[in-house]
Amino acid sequence: MENYAPMFPSASSHEFSSKNNNSTKEELFFQGKKSTTNSGFLGLMASMETPNRGSTSFENEVKSCKMKGEKKIKKPRYAFQTRSQVDILDDGYRWRKYGQKAVKNNKFPRSYYRCTHQGCNVKKQVQRLSKDEGVVVTTYEGMHSHPIDKSTDNFEHILSQMQIYASF
DNA sequence: CGTTTTTGACCTGCGC
């Protein structure tokens, strides 16, 4: 766990591994709010400002259906519920789409992305709620062990990164 | 020409 989590300062709570008896699934659910506490996600938050959205009870069971049962390590997932028109919430990393499936309860398909960096197997999936077209749930899986690969476009990103690294 | 998207097939876990 020497890898720092650039985007999730609160993610340090995932290394507890205290009571992962049988549940291989761990998910932390964040909501895209304007909480300027120390999320370090401001670069992204700038694109989404949704004070209200209290929908909870989001069930998603992760089943680590790996191929050959190599690594059944627990994989923390972080879900972000945002309100945006587009699904592509650019967080600064390079993603390559590797799949798209339709969900049962959802009319909209779910997109699966993967970080294109070598050795970085961070995955993310973007889901759109059928109830509210404007609500997009982005679920991150894994941690990035490399700096953000995005040219400094504007001050928002710079500030975002500064706050991210300042958290450590 | 290299990289990414698209899209169907394939795999796996779970419930019946």
Place this chain on the structure above:
DNA sequence: GCGCAGGTCAAAAACG
């Protein structure tokens, strides 16, 4: 054991 649902692979197309 079979079918369903979710997740991934991989070949070809699309894009710069």
